[in-house]
Amino acid sequence: MEQHAVEQHGKAEPAGLDVVVTTMASDSHTWNLVFLQLLLEELGHRVTNLGACVPDELLVAECRRIEPDLIVLSSVNGHGFHDGLRVIAALRARPELARTPTVIGGKLGIDGSGTPARQRTLLTAGFDGVFEEGGSVLEFQSFVGSLSAGSRALPAGSGALPARSGVLL
Numbered sequence: 001m002e003q004h005a006v007e008q009h010g011k012a013e014p015a016g017l018d019v020v021v022t023t024m025a026s027d028s029h030t031w032n033l034v035f036l037q038l039l040l041e042e043l044g045h046r047v048t049n050l051g052a053c054v055p056d057e058l059l060v061a062e063c064r065r066i067e068p069d070l071i072v073l074s075s076v077n078g079h080g081f082h083d084g085l086r087v088i089a090a091l092r093a094r095p096e097l098a099r100t101p102t103v104i105g106g107k108l109g110i111d112g113s114g115t116p117a118r119q120r121t122l123l124t125a126g127f128d129g130v131f132e133e134g135g136s137v138l139e140f141q142s143f144v145g146s147l148s149a150g151s152r153a154l155p156a157g158s159g160a161l162p163a164r165s166g167v168l169l
């Protein structure tokens, strides 16, 4: 299926972040992406929303092209954990995306709000934040607030999470 990236700039401010919002290959839900786009634009950031069912190759290619300050993966169909592990490996394999702040959130499995072990696995695989159901949006907002447009990557070795990332275990 042909994919088209939709760029919208909303209330973007010069100091705002360039953010890629996307789901992954298996997931056809879209309102989660619309919600995240509107939230981020309301916070003053520029969003490229790649839409639903994004193949891994396209996702990586668009992130390489855009060189965003933040990549936000959202999944709600229950496959997010497995899709996320595959996609973060593909992103981190690219030198230019190896340190780009990248988070995942939504309903990542079929067992409710997730487990510390699942979050830890995702963090170990390379995510900088995991935001599953239950208060995750406020924690996500704090995480985004902790990033600045100038710092295009977290410090080296930072499997380290910003203190407010909602994944402190």
Ligand code: B12
Pocket (backbone or CB within 6 Å): 026, 027, 028, 029, 030, 031, 032, 035, 036, 072, 073, 074, 075, 076, 077, 078, 079, 103, 104, 105, 106, 107, 108, 109, 110, 111, 112, 131, 133, 136, 137, 140
């Ligand atoms: C509408 C819908 C569909 C529509 C989607 C249409 C569309 N264009 O989007 C259709 C009919 C296509 C569909 C299909 C399926 N669906 Co459906 N769907 C829903 C439904 C009813 C609403 C989803 C929605 O739009 N919510 C509104 C948005 C705004 O909310 P949200 O998606 O929950 O996102 C919020 C949070 O999760 C969070 N969030 C999400 N991502 C992220 C990321 C970050 C970083 C952060 C901070 C927060 C965050 O923020 C959002 C706002 O609070 C939900 C049930 C429900 N009530 O939630 C099921 C639901 C998501 N679907 C489900 C399932 C199983 C399926 C199917 C597998 C069903 C099937 N057997 O075919 C398929 C999967 C298709 C696919 N390939 O992905 C399950 C998922 C189970 C799970 N994860 O535990 C749900 C939860 C229903 C259920 N209770 O079982 N679905």
